[in-house]
Amino acid sequence: MYGPGDVRVVDAPEPRIEQPTDAVLRTVVACVCGSDLHPYHSIEPSEAGRSMGHEMIGVVEEIGADVRTVTPGDVVIVPFVFSCGECEFCRAGLQTSCRFAGLSVPTGAGGAQAERRRAPFADGTLYRVDVAEDDERMPGLLTLSDVYGTGWHAAVTGGVAPGKDVVVIGDGAVGLLAVLSARQLGAERIILMGRHEARTDLGRRYGATDVVAARGEEGVAAVRELTGGFGAHVVIDAVGHLPAYEQALGAVRAGGTVTRVGVPQYADAPLQRVQFTGNVTVTGGVAPVRAYIDDLLPGVLDGTVDPGAVFDRELSLGEAADGYRLMDDRAALKVMLRP
Incomplete structure (x- = not known):
């Protein structure tokens, strides 16, 4: 990659053993x-x-x-x-x-x-x-x-377990495999927030029980309505942009967990009073x-x-x-x- 949008296929030197552990x-x-x-x-x-x-x-x-x-x-x-x-x-x-x-x-x-x-x-x-x-x-x-390991990391660090409501923000490959992982770990309600029908259809196949296409405050309101007004126990940000993270903080319930596995495209992000007053855990990171x-x-x-x-x-x-x-x-x- 030589610049934005500039991807080229080029000849490169053949790799070789450089260290005895290679x-x-x-x-x-x-x-x-x-x-x-x-x-x-x-x-x-x-x-x-x-x-x-x-x-x-x-x-x-x-x-x-x-x-x-x-x-x-x-x-x-x-x-x-x-x-x-x-x-x-x-x-x-x-x-x-x-x-x-x-x-x-x-x-x-x-x-x-x-x-x-x-x-x-x-x-x-x-x-x-x-x-x-x-x-x-x-x-x-x-x-x-x-991507499967990253989706699994999101679900594991979020503490997904039977009886918990889970929200996954983002219908890319990581988000969809976070849905699959949440289902494997026993989540009963899994709300996928995405707006590309072919992708959300795959999300339903992987175990999403609900799909919310709305974003921002409208999306948060829809999640809270689906969860009895409380928000979800676990919210997974599989996007990495600041609006998705802020949406996650709005959709999580008191005592819940926001886990971020989308690579952050921002230098700083607010924790806001909702995190402090609601005892919300923020976790996630690069998946091992x-x-x-x-x-x-x-x-x-x-x-x-x-x-x-x-x-x-x-x-x-x-x-x-x-x-x-x-x-x-x-x-x-x-x-x-x-x-």
């Missing part, structure tokens, strides 16, 4: 994420460009001398944050705060929207799955690299999806859940710019890319 991967599938649209709108133009993408399934082609958990030929899920697997944060299941990789340490790995990629900290990051490259479940497996794969993978493999249904378009890597445009125009929910 692996080199060949991409099986990758995709465009909703969070990729934020820089698509506002990235600072540059002549060098930024290698894009953070969701992929790959095949291990080469490993460094110290790699023990994967071997060439393995199919692997590649979580969107690299992690060492051994530091105190990784052991606690917070791989996004890994001391040696995580979100804060540049790895130079390059983006996932590429034919090949170097994977640092292969043992702590890559998750081997016993499937063929052409497995029909590949779309569902790809969601485990980010590596920690959730053990829990989520079985359902994908046995077909009891279908998170891969969020992919409604498939393009080649050479058509990546079209994928961004389709998602930005809301002509596609989520675009899968194949080499």
